[in-house]
Amino acid sequence: MKNLKDDLINMALAMGAIRAGVADLAALQGPPSADPAYLLPGARSVVAFALPLGRDWIPDYFSKKTRRVFADVMYDTYQSIGAIGGRLKDMLESAGFPAAAPQPNGVYRREASKPGGFMVPDFSLRYAALASGVGTLGWSGNVMVEGHWSAVFLGAVLTEADLPPDAPLESNLCDGCRICSRVCPLGFVQAKASDSVTLGGREYVCNAKGNHMRCGLVCAGLVGLSRDRAWSTWATLRYRVGEDDRALGLAFNRALSDPASEYIRGHIFSDNLRHGVLARGREETQPTCCNCALVCSGPREHRQALMERLHASGIVVRREDGTELAVRPEHLDPLITFDTENEGG
Ligand code: SF4
Numbered sequence: 001m002k003n004l005k006d007d008l009i010n011m012a013l014a015m016g017a018i019r020a021g022v023a024d025l026a027a028l029q030g031p032p033s034a035d036p037a038y039l040l041p042g043a044r045s046v047v048a049f050a051l052p053l054g055r056d057w058i059p060d061y062f063s064k065k066t067r068r069v070f071a072d073v074m075y076d077t078y079q080s081i082g083a084i085g086g087r088l089k090d091m092l093e094s095a096g097f098p099a100a101a102p103q104p105n106g107v108y109r110r111e112a113s114k115p116g117g118f119m120v121p122d123f124s125l126r127y128a129a130l131a132s133g134v135g136t137l138g139w140s141g142n143v144m145v146e147g148h149w150s151a152v153f154l155g156a157v158l159t160e161a162d163l164p165p166d167a168p169l170e171s172n173l174c175d176g177c178r179i180c181s182r183v184c185p186l187g188f189v190q191a192k193a194s195d196s197v198t199l200g201g202r203e204y205v206c207n208a209k210g211n212h213m214r215c216g217l218v219c220a221g222l223v224g225l226s227r228d229r230a231w232s233t234w235a236t237l238r239y240r241v242g243e244d245d246r247a248l249g250l251a252f253n254r255a256l257s258d259p260a261s262e263y264i265r266g267h268i269f270s271d272n273l274r275h276g277v278l279a280r281g282r283e284e285t286q287p288t289c290c291n292c293a294l295v296c297s298g299p300r301e302h303r304q305a306l307m308e309r310l311h312a313s314g315i316v317v318r319r320e321d322g323t324e325l326a327v328r329p330e331h332l333d334p335l336i337t338f339d340t341e342n343e344g345g
């Protein structure tokens with residue numbers, strides 16, 4: 001098994017992973033999405049790995065110069081994760097061990113996910129990365145990998161092989177700057193309230209997180225206006241979303257029927273999206289945020305500079321011809337097109 005494990009790890013590294021490790025079932029004892037048996041009933045261990053997103057392009061993405069640069073990085077990285085997963089799965093099956101490679105993003109358990117609320121993945125790549133020593137948990141809730149902070153995407157392969165496990169990391173790569181909470185437009189990543197998760201008998205602490213649809217509204221490409229109404233993500237609806245779940249529900253329902261979101265609705269509900277990110281074409285890859293992970297891509301002064309760039313970047317509007325433009329908030333009339341505070345219900 002040691003030789004097989006070494007071959008798998010070396011293959012992942014040769015195909016572009018920056019770090020790879022193995023978790024056994026004991027290290028994955030925890031929340032339901034840490035259980036590999038959901039996807040592979042006889043699973044005995046998990047090979048987890050991380051790929052770098054790079055960071056030279058992030059200033060252009062944050063300053064609203066272009067979002068295409070991140071779309072290409074996102075598409076290429078997901079496809080690389082799919083290729084590594086497929087290769088490791090083949091190696092395990094050739095050695096006689098059933099294996100499964102989960103989608104790197106975009107697939108959720110229907111029976112466990114609540115409409116408009118918490119979305120549970122088939123298998124949590126974050127928990128796999130923590131349990132296998134690939135990375136540590138940042139305050140943002142993203143996994144951080146040494147030398148790359150949280151500018152990484154994760155992958156994994158589940159197998160019935162009893163591979164020798166690696167130990168979770170003892171170090172803490174997060175310095176607690178809380179900059180991740182200051183680039184999250186609707187306040188999903190919180191600055192003060194904390195929460196914890198126990199995995200393999202270890203407690204991991206991160207921010208308490210708001211209702212998951214607070215991130216979903218943004219990452220679906222709908223609402224992008226920050227709570228101080230000074231900047232936006234690449235999502236173009238300019239809503240003021242109140243603090244409670246009622247306001248969130250109002251905003252979500254309104255966003256899905258707003259004529260201004262028509263261009264993105266076909267994208268949100270396309271069949272390819274339901275089948276996960278590996279089924280998406282390059283042109284269907286349309287990131288609007290990921291700010292919490294991307295801002296954490298270097299030392300504190302780097303994060304601070306990225307945050308300031310984002311906060312000065314303006315608010316994205318979409319012209320009739322489909323092109324996007326960042327505009328100063330004082331030049332937008334009306335600045336807010338829907339305010340949950342002014343709605344009954
Ligand atoms: S931005 Fe700061 S607080 Fe947030 S995860 Fe990174 S290091 Fe931790």
Ligand code: SF4
Binds near residue numbers: 183186219291
């Ligand atoms: S992806 Fe954007 S909206 Fe979602 S948690 Fe991160 S910063 Fe917040």
